[in-house]
Amino acid sequence: MTKYFIVTLLLLSGISNKAIAQFGFSHEIGAIMGPVAFQSDYGERNDFSTNSGNTGFGIGLIHYLNFSYKAECNCYTPETYFNDHFKLRSELSYNKTNLQHFGQWVDDKKTSLTARQLRAMRGSTAVTNIGMQLEFFPFSIRDFAATDGSWAPFISLGGQFSFYKPTAYSELGDGLGQLPTVTPIKYIDAFDVKGGTTWSVVTSVGTRYKLNELSDLMVDLRFQYYFSNWVDGLNPDPRVYTENRANDWNVWLNFGYIYYLN
Secondary structure, eight states: OHHHHHHHHHHHHHHHHHHHHHHOOEEEEEEEEEEEEEESSSSOTTOHHHHHHSEEEEEEEEEEEETTEETTTTEEOOOOHHHHHEEEEEEEEEEEEEEEOOSGGGOTTOOSHHHHHHHHEEEEEEEEEEEEEEEEOSSOHHHHHTOTTOEEEEEEEEEEEEEEEEEEEETTBSOTTTOTTTSOGGGTTOBOOSOEEEEEEEEEEEEEEEEETTEEEEEEEEEEEESOSOTTSBOOOTTTOGGGOSOOEEEEEEEEEEEEEO
C-alpha cells in the first residue's frame, strides 16, 4: 500500500508542477465534510431504505491551484479562457459507512433461512482517497473573486486512488463467507475483508459563495465510481447474480470552507 501511495503522490506532483510551470498560479486551501451514501452489494437495488440506510460520513482536506492570479506578484495572470474558468483541485479525503441489508428480501415477515441470514449480516467500509479534479466555472473566476456575496457554480471531473478496508460479521455467529449456516448462498466464496486499493473516477456539481476577499464557502454533490466490486468486502458472481454486477460507488454531499493564500 505504501508503494502505491508514494507513486500516486509523485504522479500528482508531476501534474501540478507542469501546470505551475505553464500558467502561473496562486494557492487555496480548505476542508470539506458531509454525509456519504454508499451503494454496494448490501441491500436491494433502487430501494429507498437501502439508499437512506447505508450512509456514513466523510471529511477531507483540499488544495486548489488558481490560475487567474499570481501570488508572487500580487497581480492577475494574462487573461485567457482557461485561466478565468478552470481550477485544479487536489484532495485527501476519508469516509466510512456502516452497511447492512435493506429491502423486501429482509422484511421481518420473511422467515426463510436466507432472509434471517441477510438480516443478520453487518458490515462497514472505510476508504481513504487521494486524487485530483479539474473544476470548470462557466462564469468568470475574476469577477467572482472581486465581489463579496457572489456565487460561482462549477462542475468537475477527475480521478482518485483509493485505499479501502471493509469489515463484516454475522449476528448468527462466526463463519460469514464460508459456512452455509450463517452465509446466504450468493455470498459463499464471495467475501474478502483484507482490504486493498483501486482507482476511481469522480465527478461533481456545486457552487462557491464569496464570504470575503480571502475566503469562500462551498457545497458540492459528488459521484464516485470505484473500479472494483470489493470495496464493501462482498462480490457475488455477477454472471449469476446480475443484481450485483455493478462495481461499488457512492454519492457524497460536501460542505466546505476555502481560504486564499496570497
